[in-house]
Amino acid sequence: MGSPYSGPPMPPVPPPTYVDSSGGVQVAVHHLGGPDQPDAPVLLLSHATGFHGRAWAPLASHLTDRYRCLAIDHRGHGVARTPEGASFDWAVIADDTVAVLDSALVPEDAELHGAGHSMGGAMLVLAAARRPGRFASLWLFEPIVAPPTTRLGQGPNPMADAARRRRSTFESLDAALANYASKPPLDELHPDALAAYVDGGFEVRPDGTAVLRCRPDWEAATFDGAGGSGAWDVLGAVDVPVAVLAGRPEAAGPAAFAPHVAEALPAGTLVPHPELGHFGPLEAPGELAEELASMLVRQAPA
Numbered sequence: 272m273g274s275p276y277s278g279p280p281m282p283p284v285p286p287p288t289y290v291d292s293s294g295g296v297q298v299a300v301h302h303l304g305g306p307d308q309p310d311a312p313v314l315l316l317s318h319a320t321g322f323h324g325r326a327w328a329p330l331a332s333h334l335t336d337r338y339r340c341l342a343i344d345h346r347g348h349g350v351a352r353t354p355e356g357a358s359f360d361w362a363v364i365a366d367d368t369v370a371v372l373d374s375a376l377v378p379e380d381a382e383l384h385g386a387g388h389s390m391g392g393a394m395l396v397l398a399a400a401r402r403p404g405r406f407a408s409l410w411l412f413e414p415i416v417a418p419p420t421t422r423l424g425q426g427p428n429p430m431a432d433a434a435r436r437r438r439s440t441f442e443s444l445d446a447a448l449a450n451y452a453s454k455p456p457l458d459e460l461h462p463d464a465l466a467a468y469v470d471g472g473f474e475v476r477p478d479g480t481a482v483l484r485c486r487p488d489w490e491a492a493t494f495d496g497a498g499g500s501g502a503w504d505v506l507g508a509v510d511v512p513v514a515v516l517a518g519r520p521e522a523a524g525p526a527a528f529a530p531h532v533a534e535a536l537p538a539g540t541l542v543p544h545p546e547l548g549h550f551g552p553l554e555a556p557g558e559l560a561e562e563l564a565s566m567l568v569r570q571a572p573a
Contacts, residue, residue, distance in 0.1 A: 297352035305339035317391030323349030325471030333560035347489035361500035365397035400505035413525035
């Protein structure tokens with residue numbers, strides 16, 4: 272990881288399309304490339320807490336020869352339009368994905384696949400359960416779908432506490448990029464993924480300062496909202512092929528959940544990646560895109 276990017280060039284990302292969701296939220300959907308034909312298969316990409324859809328661009332660039340790649344900015348993230356007082360409970364955030372599925376962006380008869388990372392994986396699980404038959408397959412890297420025994424959402428939440436302390440303003444985009452590249456955890460990201468995250472994750476003010484679009488209080492509220500998602504309870508209703516990827520083994524957390532998630536799914540397969548951390552799709556976008564492409568070909572409807 273960290274080798275020079277050798278994939279196809281990433282085209283400029285056009286302005287997003289906005290889709291109305293619940294609570295006055297307007298979800299942003301980024302068109303990351305792909306065939307223009309209305310019957311082209313669609314790959315819907317769903318990001319982790321604190322990230323945004325455009326961070327998928329390095330991975331998606333390997334797949335746009337066949338798939339129309341659409342990436343969501345969930346509420347409070349990226350350029351989604353989020354009113355004050357919006358709910359960040361995960362069962363409500365799932366409305367954002369369902370709204371995209373119900374929009375004209377994804378024709379009802381389209382071959383549709385989903386790829387999700389962390390929170391984004393949980394959102395795809397919830398959406399697949401709410402809209403049976405819409406997805407042909409799912410690819411989930413360490414989805415936050417915790418067995419009930421983990422008691423997720425009960426007690427202190429160090430991730431939310433850390434988010435509230437997050438630095439939100441830098442002197443420039445270059446300063447933000449240099450800061451993240453110099454220390455954990457974002458120093459593990461592939462340079463192109465880190466650049467895509469910074470480019471899409473900050474608003475540049477007239478004076479040149481860069482301000483996080485995902486406000487620390489919104490990110491913290493998203494972490495706090497994980498406990499009541501209900502994603503574990505609907506795994507049995509997701510009856511399409513699902514690849515559940517797990518990074519470095521750990522005693523607790525998403526990598527530890529992954530085998531249980533794969534087992535609870537009717538057609539789940541565990542795919543270990545001990546060489547990667549929790550940010551796997553952003554650490555090795557080219558390698559994982561190749562693996563994802565292989566799965567998509569196998570799972571495409573006959």
